[in-house]
Amino acid sequence: LLGPAGQLGVTIFEEMTTLAAQTGAINLGQGFPDEDGPREIKAAAMAAIEAGANQYAPGKGILELREAVAAHQERFYGLAPDPHTEVIITTGATEGIAATLLAFVGPGDEVLTFEPFYDSYGAVIGLSGATHVTAPLLAPDFYPDMTAMEAAFTDRTRVVLLNNPHNPTGAVFPRHVLQRVVELAAKHDCLIITDEVYEHLTFGARHIPVATLPGAAERTITISSAGKTFSFTGWKIGWLTGPDHLVAAVRTVKQFLTYSSGTPFQAAIATGLALPDEFYQGVAATLQKKRDILSEGLRAAGFDVYTPQGTYFVNVDTAPLGIGDSVDLARRLPGLVGVAAIPVPVFCHPEGAERTRSLLRFAFCKKVDLLEEAAARLATLS
C-alpha cells in the first residue's frame, strides 16, 4: 500500500530532535539556530501581515523579493539574473531542490552527487525514479576524490547536484574542484544543480558560486534560502536562479508542489537581502567563534575534529574514544551524556556509510553557554 513512501521512513533530523526532546538533551543534531535573526526582518514580516499581504503570492514569488534576490546575486557575485524570467521564490531550498530534480530527471537518468549527501537529495532522486550515483568526499578536507568523480560521470548522467558549502562535512570547494565539475558537465552535456544555502556561512574560505565559472551559467540552476543566512529556518523562504528556459521548466513543476510560498515572509526577506555587507560579515564572524568554541571542546573531549571551512556543522571522528559505530552512538548519546548529534553514515549509501562509520556531526549554531555545556558533558564520555 505504501509505494515509494515505504522506502523513505522518518528523517534523521526528526528522529534525533524527538530523541533530544524526550531525554532533555542539548540538541546539536538538527541544524537550526537557537536565536532569531534581525529584528528589522521580523518587523518587516509583521508590517506585511498588518498591511494585508496575507493571500497567495504570485507563483514565481513577489517581484520585490525576486528583485532583491537578483540584486544580491549582483552585489556578491557579479551575476545579474533577470528578476522576471530567471528567478523564482520557493518554499525553502528543499522545494527548490525537489522541483528542479523532478523537472529534469526520471527513470533511466543518473544524478551524480558527492557523498556524504544532504538527505533530501537521495529521497527526491528516488521519488523521481532516477538513479543516484555518488562520488566520495575524502577526509580530512572532504574534497572529492577527483578520479572517482570523473569515473562516476556516464552517458546517462543528466544532472550533477552540487552542495557548496557542503552539509554535512563543512567543506567549501575550491575553484579547481568546481572547474573540473563544470568541464565534466559540459563534456557529458548535463545540468548542474547547485545548493548554496550556506553561501554566507564561511570562515576564511571564499564561497565561489559555480555559476560564476566560465561555461557554467548556461547549464546551472543555483538554489539558496533565507533560513541559514537570516536565522529564520521556520519561514521556509528559498529561491533559485538560472537561465530562463531552465527556470521556466522548474516553475511548471513548482506550481503543482506548493503553488506559492508565505507572502508576508517573502516581503520580509526582501528587506533582509538588502542589509549591508556588515550584516553578512557579522553572521560569519559570530559563527566562526562558535565553531572554534565547540571544536575546542570536542577536541578536549577526545574526538578527532575536522575543522569546517563553512556551514554550521563540525564533524568528529569517534574512533580515538574507542567508539567505531557513530549510528549506534548517536542513538545512545542523548541518554548517556545529554547531547544529541547526527551520525554521518545516514548521509551515505552502504559503501560510503562504511567509510564514514565513526563520524558524527555536531551543529554549532547555538548560544555559547550551551556549546560549552555540551562540550563539558561530552568530556565525561572518555
Ligand code: PMP
Ligand atoms: N540544503 C542543505 C544542504 C541544507 O542543509 C538544508 C537544511 N537546512 C536545506 C537544503 C533545506 O533548506 P530549507 O530549510 O530552506 O528548505
Ligand code: GLN
Ligand atoms: N538542514 C538541517 C540539517 O542538516 C535540517 C533540516 C531538516 O530538518 N530537514 O540539520
